[in-house]
Amino acid sequence: EAQVTQNPRYLITVTGKKLTVTCSQNMNHEYMSWYRQDPGLGLRQIYYSMNVEVTDKGDVPEGYKVSRKEKRNFPLILESPSPNQTSLYFCASSLKPGLVYEQYFGPGTRLTVT
Amino acid sequence: DAKTTQPNSMESNEEEPVHLPCNHSTISGTDYIHWYRQLPSQGPEYVIHGLTSNVNNRMASLAIAEDRKSSTLILHRATLRDAAVYYCILNSGGSNYKLTFGKGTLLTVNP
Numbered sequence: 001e002a003q004v005t006q007n008p009r010y011l012i013t014v015t016g017k018k019l020t021v022t023c024s025q026n027m028n029h030e031y032m033s034w035y036r037q038d039p040g041l042g043l044r045q046i047y048y049s050m051n052v053e054v055t056d057k058g059d060v061p062e063g064y065k066v067s068r069k070e071k072r073n074f075p076l077i078l079e080s081p082s083p084n085q086t087s088l089y090f091c092a093s094s095l096k097p098g099l100v101y102e103q104y105f106g107p108g109t110r111l112t113v114t
Numbered sequence: 115d116a117k118t119t120q121p122n123s124m125e126s127n128e129e130e131p132v133h134l135p136c137n138h139s140t141i142s143g144t145d146y147i148h149w150y151r152q153l154p155s156q157g158p159e160y161v162i163h164g165l166t167s168n169v170n171n172r173m174a175s176l177a178i179a180e181d182r183k184s185s186t187l188i189l190h191r192a193t194l195r196d197a198a199v200y201y202c203i204l205n206s207g208g209s210n211y212k213l214t215f216g217k218g219t220l221l222t223v224n225p
Binding site for chain 2: 004031033042043045048058059090092094097098099100102103104105106107108
């Protein structure tokens with residue numbers, strides 16, 4: 001089944017403890033991105049990747065890192081999480097970067113930083 | 115990014131058609147109109163997209179006004195599973211092809 005998977009789905013952690021949220025897609029997609037969803041603010045893009053080894057900042061990249069060493073994986077790294085990073089995170093992918101390609105979203109990771 | 119305006123909420127009855135409107139009066143010539151929906155506790159899901167002509171797929175139809183300043187997503191027979199927040203999004207690509215989600219329309223489907 002074609003899908004985007006994220007792990008973990010739920011995470012409660014403490015301020016400053018490094019964490020990684022994994023994202024993997026099995027559709028050989030070139031384009032991947034991370035969004036966060038907060039009440040009243042909608043979904044905002046954190047980082048995106050046009051292809052392997054090509055990543056760039058989205059609208060809200062502060063406090064996050066990403067890497068794209070393989071086509072299928074695009075992990076989101078929080079080196080020193082803070083409470084304002086408590087949010088619902090979605091990974092998305094599409095066949096190519098472009099206006100006509102639909103984006104597939106993962107099921108979400110709910111992160112709480114205390 | 116060009117802005118879209120959608121009603122906050124709409125209600126429908128099961129097995130009836132639903133017309134979800136979206137106004138985008140500042141749309142540019144290169145903006146594609148995308149619709150996504152988000153079911154409770156799930157990630158957003160692609161519904162349909164178009165540029166100028168009306169579009170149909172297995173999920174819905176997209177009717178685009180001739181001047182492209184508005185569009186309507188049509189669900190031909192609503193089911194309970196269609197209850198979701200529906201987002202109308204304009205995408206002109208830019209440098210990152212991000213989707214800018216607004217507040218969307220919360221669709222309630224009554225049995």
